[in-house]
Amino acid sequence: MKRTTRAFAAGMLFATTILAIVHYTNDKQYTTISEQQYEQIVAERNELAEKLEKQKKEIEKTTPSQKEKVYIYTLTIAKGEASRDVANRLEQAHIIDDAQSFLTYLDTHQLTRALRPGTYVVTSDMSYEQITKKITK
Structure with a gap:
């Protein structure tokens, strides 16, 4: 039982160490966007989705399905x-x-x-x- 607990603890310590190394050596800079920018991105995504849906419907009308x-x-x-x-x-x-x-x-x-x-x-x-x-x- 002690051996299993020690192995588990060692695994947790190892995993935490690896995560810390990756976190602190990662060069990516996280940026925040304003609520206005977020809403603009969502609006663009919705517009693209509507265009794709229209194109899909047009394709379905023109090509007979199996x-x-x-x-x-x-x-x-x-x-x-x-x-x-x-x-x-x-x-x-x-x-x-x-x-x-x-x-x-x-x-x-x-x-x-x-x-x-x-x-x-x-x-x-x-x-x-x-x-x-x-x-x-």
């Missing part, structure tokens, strides 16, 4: 086909963003082996839940 584009895919599941293959095809068709997260969803809801053979029309605006309701038992 989410606006809805992909439609006819999915055919063969008897005995692995859920991994189905997930990979859905990802390649841009119906889902990530095959692994879809597989995790199937695993979590114990639907990995519940895929029904057949042909289904799925779209990219469907949730994982909607897709799985359509393709499982």
Whole structure:
């Protein structure tokens, strides 16, 4: 117990010494600004933020986003086909963003082996839940 306390105290002393050395050898001069200067800086920052927000809105209006584009895919599941293959095809068709997260969803809801053979029309605006309701038992 004494050894631990001594080690802790030595560490505190060492850290304090290092901080003191850094503090007193630092050549930076700290300046204070007046309240008027501070308000001017804040006003400039707010003005820049508003300009950036306007530019962002203009860009969003002129460029179509990926989410606006809805992909439609006819999915055919063969008897005995692995859920991994189905997930990979859905990802390649841009119906889902990530095959692994879809597989995790199937695993979590114990639907990995519940895929029904057949042909289904799925779209990219469907949730994982909607897709799985359509393709499982």
